[in-house]
Amino acid sequence: MTSYNNEKQIQESVIWSRSVFHSTYNQYLAQYKVESCLENIRGNSLLDLACGDGLITELFARRVSRVVGVDANGKHLSEARKRLPDAEFYESLIEDLELDERFDTVTMLDLLEHVVDPIVILRKAASFLADNGVLIIHVPNAYAINRRLAVLMGTLEYCEELSPFDLEIAGHRRSYSLQTLREDIERAGLRITKTGGIFYKILSTPQMDWFLKNGLWEEGGFGWGRVGGPQKDWRAEFCRASYELGKQHPEDCNIIYACVTR
Numbered sequence: 224m225t226s227y228n229n230e231k232q233i234q235e236s237v238i239w240s241r242s243v244f245h246s247t248y249n250q251y252l253a254q255y256k257v258e259s260c261l262e263n264i265r266g267n268s269l270l271d272l273a274c275g276d277g278l279i280t281e282l283f284a285r286r287v288s289r290v291v292g293v294d295a296n297g298k299h300l301s302e303a304r305k306r307l308p309d310a311e312f313y314e315s316l317i318e319d320l321e322l323d324e325r326f327d328t329v330t331m332l333d334l335l336e337h338v339v340d341p342i343v344i345l346r347k348a349a350s351f352l353a354d355n356g357v358l359i360i361h362v363p364n365a366y367a368i369n370r371r372l373a374v375l376m377g378t379l380e381y382c383e384e385l386s387p388f389d390l391e392i393a394g395h396r397r398s399y400s401l402q403t404l405r406e407d408i409e410r411a412g413l414r415i416t417k418t419g420g421i422f423y424k425i426l427s428t429p430q431m432d433w434f435l436k437n438g439l440w441e442e443g444g445f446g447w448g449r450v451g452g453p454q455k456d457w458r459a460e461f462c463r464a465s466y467e468l469g470k471q472h473p474e475d476c477n478i479i480y481a482c483v484t485r
């Protein structure tokens with residue numbers, strides 16, 4: 224074992240999962256996180272580090288012929304195995320993971336903010352890349368528009384501040400901007416080929432979840448939709464538009480990403 228002996232226990236204590244907390248918003252966000260990855264993946268094999276409860280892994284498996292998931296949290300991994308009983312999963316810290324296989328794409332979605340040493344993790348993840356493979360990294364954006372609004376409102380003292388939810392439920396250890404994400408990747412000796420943002424998020428996560436569940440999505444009452452126009456799923460259209468707008472304004476997005484090669 225490495226010097227990360229206590230880390231497995233720490234990761235087992237993290238209770239956050241996409242399917243439990245703010246599930247409606249996280250379902251839509253997961254859809255567009257995968258959509259963004261699919262715009263950048265290579266080949267037909269994908270390693271998902273860390274896969275959590277398998278919500279995103281399942282979406283990948285619909286589009287990529289071979290998907291392998293890894294997570295240190297056994298409780299979350301058991302949920303992933305229920306979702307994908309025929310898929311291959313490993314219960315391990317990334318730091319301790321040993322695999323002979325190399326993958327065309329390695330995804331590391333919302334992981335760097337959790338780990339002890341992000342440079343070690345970046346190098347380890349890149350070691351699983353096949354020749355000409357791509358590592359896709361997602362992290363929450365400390366400078367997302369909702370967090371900048373929160374600072375002006377006084378509910379955050381500064382954008383990089385970690386809230387009690389971040390610390391106690393989600394298990395975050397740090398926050399990221401596009402600049403600090405670049406810096407960590409470069410310190411790991413890796414090459415960035417592309418950066419961007421996913422989902423223009425105007426409200427906090429609990430507010431977004433409430434809004435998607437309870438908003439005025441039907442025509443009438445001057446809610447969403449053009450009166451007398453074609454009927455659409457306006458909730459889905461709002462999320463699609465938020466994804467498209469986020470491409471134009473990555474610095475404002477909920478999630479920032481980088482595509483990386485060795």
